[in-house]
Amino acid sequence: MGEFDLIERFFKRPVQRAALGVGDDCALLQPAPGMQLAVSSDMLVEGRHFLSTVDPRALGHKALAVNLSDLAACGAKPLAFTLALALPAADAAWLEPFSQGLLALADAHGCELVGGDTTRGPLNICITVFGEVPRGLALLRSGAQAGDDIYVSGTVGDARLALEVFRGHLAMPQEVFTQARARMEQPTPRVALGQALRGVATAAVDVSDGLLGDLGHVLKASSLGARIEAPAALGLMGCADAPLSPAQRLEFALAGGDDYELVFTAPPSARGRVKGAVAQAQVQVTRIGSTTAAPGVQVVDAQGQPLDQRFGSFDHFG
Amino acid sequence: MGEFDLIERFFKRPVQRAALGVGDDCALLQPAPGMQLAVSSDMLVEGRHFLSTVDPRALGHKALAVNLSDLAACGAKPLAFTLALALPAADAAWLEPFSQGLLALADAHGCELVGGDTTRGPLNICITVFGEVPRGLALLRSGAQAGDDIYVSGTVGDARLALEVFRGHLAMPQEVFTQARARMEQPTPRVALGQALRGVATAAVDVSDGLLGDLGHVLKASSLGARIEAPAALGLMGCADAPLSPAQRLEFALAGGDDYELVFTAPPSARGRVKGAVAQAQVQVTRIGSTTAAPGVQVVDAQGQPLDQRFGSFDHFG
Structure with missing residues (x-):
């Protein structure tokens, strides 16, 4: 089967909203007036972002989910995406479920596949995603102010738990592992929350490399520090029944990575509006601390005393 | 060196025209009013699109050039691009010349690096490029009419010649090889020509997989066939002194691939306007035949008789 047959068979669909979709040298996009x-x-990449054991359908989902999560972190509404795919072989048994997982998530967000590239090579999936956001309303990393509350959406740390089980570093009861694995393989991009937080959050980032590491990008861009409350952070994992020590639970929640939740900041005066945005997006959020004018991040216990635990941060070259 | 240091060191520069560049979850772009x-x-991918022996500087050039060539084929003006890079190791000795070759071509076209991703993995370079084109004026593959002239810009077949020498299938004098190798490793995207052909050409495509194969996309999209004149096609190679048989020369020109020239169609009544566009873009073009209402492609000799030579077409899964 040739390259062009492959593309047509699994990925070509009628163009919906893009001016021109798959099948020309370029796709054409037209943002609405006033939109950026x-x-x-x-x-x-296999081995870095997913394991060779992953179900292709889940991988298709995840490949787009991590990109939609970036749009969510900017408060943007998904519009379209391109897919570039290097494959060891043109394998329909792999491409069919992969494309189904990918396109099901795309359809759920009205995000249209408009172009791409297919080539032979070590398995590599590169997606570029496009969204629109009213001019001046994008959520940036640089907007946080000293004294802002810091919030996290959903649950974090579970993907890391699944990874540790896969690596043989931990053993978990089957139901805990199943729950954690679903979080690792099929993350939920917080697209509705990102849009609901426009004009409410002062800064936002999505959690891909670990909560503290990604929060660090906001703090650096905003020239701030932060104080994180360990008791709140201890409740962040979805797998509440996992047999973990408090130190492990805190490490996974604060430095786990691969969660694709949003971390955002908003002033205490906006707590009511945050509550409204959260209700509108039908997502839970947890307030885990606040930003500080002094640089550095402290994780403090219930008495406000700094913990001496150190937290790792995932780095794709680490 | 960590991922983020790498990005900053070699790729982060002050934002020029994009609303927001490298360093947030998304880049923000604002097409001008009336533009798509x-x-x-x-x-x-190494081994498919470039050889392991390539100079990283040339590779940086080529990685962007092949993308700019797609913009050229749509008549779009380059604006910005994203770069996703998988590398076996974070190697400054490779990244520095790679980024220099990439950014030199970007600067030459006013095309700004606005975002991307860096990860460890088998060497893989994925670029997504953005351009703008006045609404309704993009050059599409589907616009050719029966009886249109078919043109090719610049020279084609030389990249294939270099590849055959690298593969040990051919021996060439050093100066021929040097010339051919430059064409393979540092193609020139026909960005100015693409823009000059807006409203003049009826259809266009860039030559990446071989002239006849890529022309085939135009013919299929436009429901046409074509008649190609072998004497004109024989003059398409830049390496005029290469010791090749006429059959080899024709094969390389018509099915070589990796040329990144433009193939376009325009009615005979537009020959004067084509000439004007070509002069404006300071590129040579060759008229090599015409489209036909009857399907299929014939390559004919000086007497109008079909050749019985068959031409291959490069397929990334072939």
Whole structure:
């Protein structure tokens, strides 16, 4: 089967909203008047971002989910994406479920596949996603103010738990592992929350490399520090029944990575509006601390005393 | 060196025209009023699109050039691009010349690096490029009419010649090889020509997989056939002194691939306007035949008799 047959068979569909979709040298996009186009590109490599054991359908989902998560972190509404795919072989048994997982998530967010590239090579998935956001309303990393509350959406740390089980570093009861694995393989991008937080959050980032590491990008861009409350952070994992020590639970929640939740800041005066945005997006959020004018991040216990635990941060070259 | 240091060191520069560049979850782009955004994504894999012996500086050039060539084929003006890079190791001795070659070509076209991703993995370069084109004026593959002239810009077949020498299938004098190798490793995207052909050409495509194969996309999209004149095609190679048989020369020119020239169609009544566009873009073009209402492609000799030579077409899964 040739390259062009492959593309047509699994990925070509009638163009919906894009001016021109798959099948020309370029796709054509037309942002609505007053809108800026938000663009993000993520590459997934076997062994770094997914395991060879992953179900292709889940991988298709995840490849787009991590990109939609970047749009969410900017408060952008998904519009379209391109897919570049290097494959060891043109394998329909792999491509069919992969494309189904990918396109099901795309359809759920009205995000249209408009172009791409297919080539032979070590398995590599590169997606570039496009969204739109009203001019001046994008959520940036640089907008946090000293004294802002810090919030996290959903649950974090579970993907890391699944990874540790896969690596043989931990053993978990089957139901805990199943729950954690679903979080690792099929993350939920917080697209509705990102849009609901426009004009409410002062800064936002999505959690891909670990909560503290990604929060660090906001703090650096905003020239701030932060104080994180360990008791709140201890409740962040979805797998509440996992047999973990408090130190492990805190490490996974604060430095786990691969969660694709949003971390955002908003002033205490906006707590009511945050509550409204959260209700509108039908997502839970947890307030885990606040930003500080003094640099550095402290994780403090219930008495406000700094913990001496150190937290790792995932680095794709670490 | 960590991922983020790498990005900053070699790729982060002050934002020019994009609303927001490298360093947030998304880049923000704002097409000018009345403009559509043209988007294309190409992935380059070692062994398929470049050889391990390539100079990183040339590779940086080529990785962007093949994407700019897609914009050229749509008549779009380059604006910005994202770069996703998988590398076996974070190697400054490779990254520095790679980024120099990449950014030199980007600067020459006013095309700004606005975001991307870096990860460890088998060497893979995925660029998504953004351009703008006045609404309704993009050059599409589907616009050719029966009886249109078919043109090719610049020279084609030389990249294939270099590849055959690298593969040990051919021996060439050093000066021929040097010339051919430059064409393979540092193609020139025909960005100015693409823009000059807006409203003049009826259809266009860039030559990546071989002239006849890529022309075939135009013919299929436009429901046409074509008649190609072998005497004209024989003059398409830049390496005029290469010791090749006429059959080899024709094969390389018509099915070589990796040329990144433009193939376009325009009615005979537009020959004067084509001449004007070509002069404006300071590129040579060759008229090599015409489209036909009857399907299929014939390559004919000086007497109008069909050749019985068959031409291959490069397929990334072939």
